[in-house]
Amino acid sequence: MKFKININKEAKHNGVLCCLDWSKNDEVYTIGDEQQLFKWDAKTRIGTQVAKLPEDFYPTDLQWLCGTRTSTKSSGPGSNSGNKASDSLLICSNDGRFIMLNRSARAERIVNAHVGSINAARWSPDGTGLLTAGEDGVIKVWSKLGMLRSTIIQNETPIRTACWSPNSMSIAYCTGPFIAIKPLAANSKLIKWKAHSGSVLCLCWSNETQHLASGGDDCQYKIWDSQGSLIYASFVEDHSITSVEFGPKGIYLAVGGFNMLKLCHFTGWSYSNTKFSSPPIGSVYSIRWSKDGTQLAAGGGTGTLIFAHIIEQEKVSRNLKAKTIARKVIELQDIVTRTVDTLDFPDRIIKWEIGYGHLVVATTNQVHVYNEKYTNTPLTIIDGRPDVKVLILAKKHFLVLDSTAVSIFTYSGRLHLTPKYSGLTAQLTSLNEKTLSLGLHYMAVRDCGDESLIYVFDLMPGASRQNEVTTCHTKTTVQQIAVSRAGTVDDQYMVFIDTNRDIFCASLKNGSNFEIYKIGTQVLSTMWASESNMLVGLHDASYSIWYCPGEACMDPTVVALTRVTFDITELGKNIVLDNFEGSIVTFKSSGALYPIQVNLLCETLHKLLNDELWPRALTLCRRVQDSILWAALAAISSKKNQLEIAEEAYSASLQIDKVKYLQHIKNLAPNSYEQMAEISVMMGRSNEAETILLHNNKTSEAIQLCVRMHRWERALDVAKSQKNQSDLEWVLQQRKKYLNAINRDEYLQPFKQIQQ
Structure with missing residues (x-):
């Protein structure tokens, strides 16, 4: 360059x-x-x-x-005022x-x-x-x-x-x-x-x-x-x-x-x-x-x-390498066939990206979309997109941020979604690649006024969803967000890095009820893999790979089993995360690109599980006998209610406590409310388990669950609301046993009031 x-x-x-x-x-x-x-x-x-x-x-x-010019520091959600x-x-x-x-x-x-x-x-x-x-x-x-x-x-x-x-x-x-x-x-x-x-x-x-x-x-x-x-x-x-x-x-x-x-x-x-x-x-x-x-x-x-x-700006996607050789010309080279195509544009090139089988080029007034296999003529030309600042490609759509709006298009040129939220117009000049993320089924944007607020948009086809936005509130300021670029509809996750350089993960399936879990520390930047739900995070002198961060984030033990950290001090200082395509992570340092192969078998495992080929996935783990594969299989199968496979995978990972708990779940009636609640508890969703039991008139079981989770005040509230004297007496009896075991006097105010 x-x-x-x-x-x-x-x-x-x-x-x-x-x-x-x-x-x-x-x-x-x-x-x-x-x-x-x-x-x-x-x-x-x-x-x-x-x-x-x-x-x-x-x-x-x-x-x-x-x-x-508009001041984003003084404008918050609901404010469109500008200076x-x-x-x-x-x-x-x-x-x-x-x-x-x-x-x-x-x-x-x-x-x-x-x-x-x-x-x-x-x-x-x-x-x-x-x-x-x-x-x-x-x-x-x-x-x-x-x-x-x-x-x-x-x-x-x-x-x-x-x-x-x-x-x-x-x-x-x-x-x-x-x-x-x-x-x-x-x-x-x-x-x-x-x-x-x-x-x-x-x-x-x-x-x-x-x-x-x-x-x-x-x-x-x-x-x-x-x-x-x-x-x-x-x-x-x-x-x-x-x-x-x-x-x-x-x-x-x-x-x-x-x-x-x-x-x-x-x-x-x-x-x-x-x-x-x-x-x-x-x-x-x-x-x-x-x-x-x-x-x-x-x-x-x-x-x-x-x-x-x-x-001479270069970008590579699999076997294709694209390079700008003039302000209006891009040279596209196929490394395998050694063919070279030259693309001339009528206006100056502002922004361009290559990936997912397409080349998207934004000029001063248009956006040109090419299929990588047929570059003679563009698939479509989108007019009226001036001053494109951000261009993000995903598997089904691509995002364009210009001076007027944020727009999501299909590769055929059809406008799929125009995300809107209160104050977006005033914040267009402040949005960038770190505060915008486009995934397979969701798109996320961080508010520039309240930097602890994230808006999530559903990209599923259907009625217009441009105003159907869900919000995720975090406890700290968010610096970077990333939405998963692969997986099924039920396996979509979002990670973000805060100002303390901690990285958090949240599932996007449950709508507005975002449960946020911390999965790492001291992370400078992060990126999802293009074909599977694997995540890479860059540290000061090392990088970490999370092989199933979404499924494992509820349990810190499983997070540790499915995460591997590698030292990269030999690459030099000021390393930048460039790409994560397939199973290859590319870093950039002092102008040089360093492609590094991660565990290829984990990508294969993700592909098998996305196609629900559970027997083949289990056979793969049995033949390879890799601890990371077993832990990833255990986490994913637990979420998918594949209890037999999860029990074997946890056993191979030496997680005996989880094996015992799975055996307890298997002894319950299949597909019963109790079993569904116990599975939710194992996945770290205790509130969901309580809701399942209460909505199906399993009050006693819900109270017992709260006591097992040491949620004493909640157990007392449920017992009082049901006006069942036997349940109330049972809660008080269990509380007394607990205090005697830890040799303490009563310290919770609701229980003190009952004693008085």
Whole structure:
């Protein structure tokens, strides 16, 4: 992967091209030391002058605020309100002033903000205000109309640059060799650390990964987390790093220096390094990505304007490898037959994915769907999908997130579902691959206002389900969600990772009654297998495979038996989980792909059990005699009420307590309510077992179940509600025996009241 560079030969700026920004996906505004503001067409690379600033106004920074921005941090479920703002261009100067221009290049406001130069002026991500940082060591926050709100920082030394956090709740700035983060909340603590051995020259904060990137006089660029921990430090370059900028999708990082432009991964390692010798462009002082993240513009010290877009991006699905060889061309290669097809598109490619037998390509206004076996003509072309941000493929459907809606299509091009919930329109700009997940039968999305809330949509065919949404409330903030991509309708699960890096699993079968179970800790990212309900989770220096997380999640013992952890320190640092196709997990580290084969027999077992071939699955386990296979078979067969197979599988896994319990269940009347309740208890669904007994007038059995589960207060409530004196006396008698056994006095208030 690399940049395709286009240098504008007719430089319109005589001095340094100090600042630039995109107003649209194909429109760039630049300004230089000669005070002339130009507008450039990225397609034709032709520039026209739109304004001439005062001669004593020497610009230092520039940024557009385009369209409607909405604050997701203040909006919650049920709120569609947003902070609307017309297009406004913010330009600051070296004499302490900043100016606001409208789309017609007319000055709407000029403000004297600082004593000395303003080194940085930035609109907040939610569009409600802006910050300015100057050589006087002061950072101020202003309203979007240019009214002073507060002075955040008063420093003794000059502030080189500053930027907002993605949620607009903190400000990062650099002074000398230090980087500091100042939260805007009252009485919050300043985080400060020494970042470089020389002065820090540039700083940016990723909206997607929450990482910070910095470059300095020590000729290095570094990646940090939001607490100041170092993630990556580059090798020493030949010259100082003068600009860094994360792409809007959070995947790429652009780094600029003297006659140098690098394309890097967000974890720091470099895809490509472009050196400029003829003509020399000087130091790259400003880099800006387009809104769709496919191209960038950069300004050099000689007044040169650089346009670049990403090419040679590769993706592999089984025997097919696809690669972009130009901004409108994809090359599709069959590795087995060694045939090569070239696909030309009328517009620039924004997003594309390959998998499940299809290639889906999103251009600036259309979505093209191809069958991998017949690439001569597309299966369908979907019009009117502008600015596609997220594209997710599943076995039966694919998801498109653009600037107007979230849409789910079939591969024939039919619109299958348009998920809707209160506040979705305001959150479209904040959704990404981590907060959206498309599975085989369900789709899940995390609310961007309340980050502990997950919406789940059913994809089953039938009547319109776009407004039929169920909600899952979690106790902590959710960072990533993933819905299973295989299995039957009854075997659909969702996992999510919270801010503590714990991973949880929940079944999607029971509608709104989500029972959440913790299945692991210290997980950075996770992904379901494409053809079976196996799950991979990436840790700091290892990865774990859960061979049946959904069926085993109710019992921590079974989770431990069906999970295997492998060390991958030899792959290096900053490892990224790339794909989990079939039984092969692919990791990416420093640009290299590392495919790793997981237990192939477990995938075979899942396929047999999905087809309900229980005798063949049992024969497989008997021949292989693998402990993981036996444990997976035990967990799945227990859920499917295959008691004979479950008993043998648990016996082979040395789970004697479960074998005894299964024998007790088998001695009950087949298909009786008691047996159904006992099976629910074994699966960890005690509330369901109690409901089965109570709804079928098995009150005494329900009370006995509550006592066995040590749910004393519930047992007492049921006995009181039925007004059966014998059941009440039996509960009190069992409670007395329990207290005598543990040698304690009564401590539950309902039982104390009865004693009194």
